[in-house]
Amino acid sequence: MLNNKNIYNLKNLFALPAIFWIIVFFVIPVFFILVFSFFERGTYGGVNYLFSIDNFSLVFDSLYLKTFLKTLTIAIINTFLCILLGFPLAYFISTRKKPKTKNWLLLLIILPFWTNFLIRTFSWMIILGNEGIINNTLLSLNIIVEPLNLLFTPFAVQLGMLYNYLPFMVLPIYVAIEKIDSNLLLASKDLGANQKNVFTKIIFPLSLKGLFVGVFLVFIPSLGEFIIPDLLGGAKSPMIGNIIKDQFLTSRNWPFGSALVIMVMGLILLSIMINNKIFKSNRF
Amino acid sequence: MRMLEINNINKKYNSVFACKNISLEIIPNEFFFILGPSGCGKTTLLKIIAGLIEQDSGTIILEDNNITTLPANERPFNMVFQDYSLFPHLSVFNNIAFGLKMKKVSKDEIELRVNETLKLLKIYDLADRKPNEISGGQQQRVALARAIVNKPSILLLDEPLSALDEKLRFEMQQILLELKNKINSTFIFVTHSQDEALSMADRIAIMQDGKIVQIDTPKNIYNKPINLFVAEFMGEINKIETDNKVSLIRPENILISNKLFDKKNIDFTTSGVITQLLFKGNNTSVLVKLENDLRIKVLQPSNSLNNLLIGDNVFLGWNKKSLMDVEQ
Numbered sequence: 001m002l003n004n005k006n007i008y009n010l011k012n013l014f015a016l017p018a019i020f021w022i023i024v025f026f027v028i029p030v031f032f033i034l035v036f037s038f039f040e041r042g043t044y045g046g047v048n049y050l051f052s053i054d055n056f057s058l059v060f061d062s063l064y065l066k067t068f069l070k071t072l073t074i075a076i077i078n079t080f081l082c083i084l085l086g087f088p089l090a091y092f093i094s095t096r097k098k099p100k101t102k103n104w105l106l107l108l109i110i111l112p113f114w115t116n117f118l119i120r121t122f123s124w125m126i127i128l129g130n131e132g133i134i135n136n137t138l139l140s141l142n143i144i145v146e147p148l149n150l151l152f153t154p155f156a157v158q159l160g161m162l163y164n165y166l167p168f169m170v171l172p173i174y175v176a177i178e179k180i181d182s183n184l185l186l187a188s189k190d191l192g193a194n195q196k197n198v199f200t201k202i203i204f205p206l207s208l209k210g211l212f213v214g215v216f217l218v219f220i221p222s223l224g225e226f227i228i229p230d231l232l233g234g235a236k237s238p239m240i241g242n243i244i245k246d247q248f249l250t251s252r253n254w255p256f257g258s259a260l261v262i263m264v265m266g267l268i269l270l271s272i273m274i275n276n277k278i279f280k281s282n283r284f
Numbered sequence: 285m286r287m288l289e290i291n292n293i294n295k296k297y298n299s300v301f302a303c304k305n306i307s308l309e310i311i312p313n314e315f316f317f318i319l320g321p322s323g324c325g326k327t328t329l330l331k332i333i334a335g336l337i338e339q340d341s342g343t344i345i346l347e348d349n350n351i352t353t354l355p356a357n358e359r360p361f362n363m364v365f366q367d368y369s370l371f372p373h374l375s376v377f378n379n380i381a382f383g384l385k386m387k388k389v390s391k392d393e394i395e396l397r398v399n400e401t402l403k404l405l406k407i408y409d410l411a412d413r414k415p416n417e418i419s420g421g422q423q424q425r426v427a428l429a430r431a432i433v434n435k436p437s438i439l440l441l442d443e444p445l446s447a448l449d450e451k452l453r454f455e456m457q458q459i460l461l462e463l464k465n466k467i468n469s470t471f472i473f474v475t476h477s478q479d480e481a482l483s484m485a486d487r488i489a490i491m492q493d494g495k496i497v498q499i500d501t502p503k504n505i506y507n508k509p510i511n512l513f514v515a516e517f518m519g520e521i522n523k524i525e526t527d528n529k530v531s532l533i534r535p536e537n538i539l540i541s542n543k544l545f546d547k548k549n550i551d552f553t554t555s556g557v558i559t560q561l562l563f564k565g566n567n568t569s570v571l572v573k574l575e576n577d578l579r580i581k582v583l584q585p586s587n588s589l590n591n592l593l594i595g596d597n598v599f600l601g602w603n604k605k606s607l608m609d610v611e612q
Contacts, residue, residue: 181367181369183365183367183369184369184371184372186331186336186356186365186369187363187365187369187371188371188382189335189336189355189356189357190334190335190336190356190357190361190362190363191357191362191382191383191386191430191434192357192358192383192386192387192434193357193382193386194357194386197386201382202371205373206372206373
């Protein structure tokens with residue numbers, strides 16, 4: 001006989017595949033990386049099992065610290081730009097009266113995901129290149145004499161990041177604004193709030209929850225990004241993700257690559273803690 | 285003397301009238317009820333008065349000022365919403381202070397008035413809590429406090445008690461009546477509960493399908509309903525044919541006895557068999573089947589029915605003055 005307790009236990013079984021997956025493909029590998037970061041490099045990749053903290057002292061070499069700082073700056077600017085462009089867009093979509101209009105606009109936001117990420121990023125090379133759409137148009141209109149240097153610049157990286165991450169900011173903010181009970185807006189008007197106050201005192205504070213989710217979804221992957229700087233930034237402006245990739249695939253210095261990964265994870269944990277702290281003081 | 289005057293308000297949703305040609309006059313300091321079944325347009329009317337819904341046509345005059353086009357945030361009314369609509373991100377104190385802050389009242393006065401209102405509604409201890417940390421009854425008080433702290437010239441209440449259980453509802457009714465006397469303000473109360481309206485109102489407007497069918501005191505509405513709809517909505521009725529005319533009579537106005545009535549005191553009598561007895565504590569509802577198969581409902585104090593049983597032959601009697609003649 002299945003009594004309630006048995007059914008309860010049975011339900012728990014359904015979580016096992018996911019738990020198994022996370023342990024085998026996430027927790028154990030992260031543990032390996034942590035352990036590797038304290039060993040010496042093997043000659044042809046892999047590790048020599050000799051304890052060392054040299055990898056971490058190398059992380060603090062000015063060359064890598066600079067890259068860390070640059071990565072952090074790009075990620076912060078990207079998050080900031082996503083908020084700046086994403087919030088008004090999310091607000092615009094959620095305030096459309098017809099559900100049909102909303103759905104069409106949301107579809108436009110999601111539409112790029114129907115194409116492969118690599119292809120989408122690669123397309124920017126065609127747009128920004130010396131023979132690209134922008135330069136060709138400007139040249140044929142005689143606005144410029146020589147092609148502008150757009151591709152393989154920090155600008156191109158920032159643009160590519162903004163383009164790829166904007167939907168991750170728009171969607172959670174949209175959901176948060178959409179969830180606001182319209183009676184709250186009526187109540188605030190009834191209590192004397194003008195249009196500006198309805199927005200600043202009610203809509204904005206109640207959409208912060210979505211904004212925080214958006215910050216996570218944009219900032220964390222931005223820190224680890226390596227494809228966009230690879231394709232649009234060229235070899236001149238690597239982010240920390242590129243260096244980690246090189247340590248594992250080109251330089252074959254697994255321990256140093258692992259140490260860099262641990263540092264990035266530390267940075268992410270720190271940012272989560274800061275974000276949580278801000279979020280807690282604004283809890284709903 | 286009139287406080288608020290509403291003239292020929294019309295509001296259509298798609299092709300359905302939510303408010304059709306509604307005209308009302310509200311007297312200062314009265315407890316005015318708008319009563320009707322759900323979907324009759326009563327909440328729409330209240331929100332039009334508040335300025336939260338724009339009417340298609342009609343005017344609203346407040347103390348001789350035409351406020352028809354005045355936006356909601358500039359009207360001196362405040363509303364208690366059906367689902368309370370407290371701001372979830374603000375503490376109880378800041379919810380109540382919201383209206384005063386919007387009007388740029390000084391900090392000291394906000395502090396003073398909010399605390400005064402918190403004490404008046406006995407929720408002083410909840411000042412720092414968030415709305416999701418207090419009970420439904422407490423949220424109701426906060427919603428009420430948030431409105432009255434602004435000293436509105438008219439307080440609008442949109443079915444404020446419908447989400448509360450019976451005991452809390454009764455408690456809130458008492459609080460509202462006390463409050464009404466204390467703050468000397470005009471209340472417009474929208475509800476679908478005739479009990480609430482009958483026990484609290486100075487005057488009641490009955491709404492049906494977007495139209496106002498009758499405005500009168502609770503007693504007159506109950507005893508002299510203008511039509512069958514109002515009669516049925518305000519309480520149980522029997523349809524009785526006398527002198528070739530159909531009249532209505534309330535169950536409590538029919539006398540019941542196992543002995544013949546003295547014809548001198550009773551205008552009409554008939555007889556039948558008891559088919560159902562429903563004991564309701566203080567009262568008992570008796571269903572009597574007449575010889576012509578008509579069923580009559582009688583409501584009498586339980587202690588006056590001594591020992592009537594199902595199947596007993598009984599006599600029914602009523603007087604002419606209890607009959608209600610309505611438009612059919």
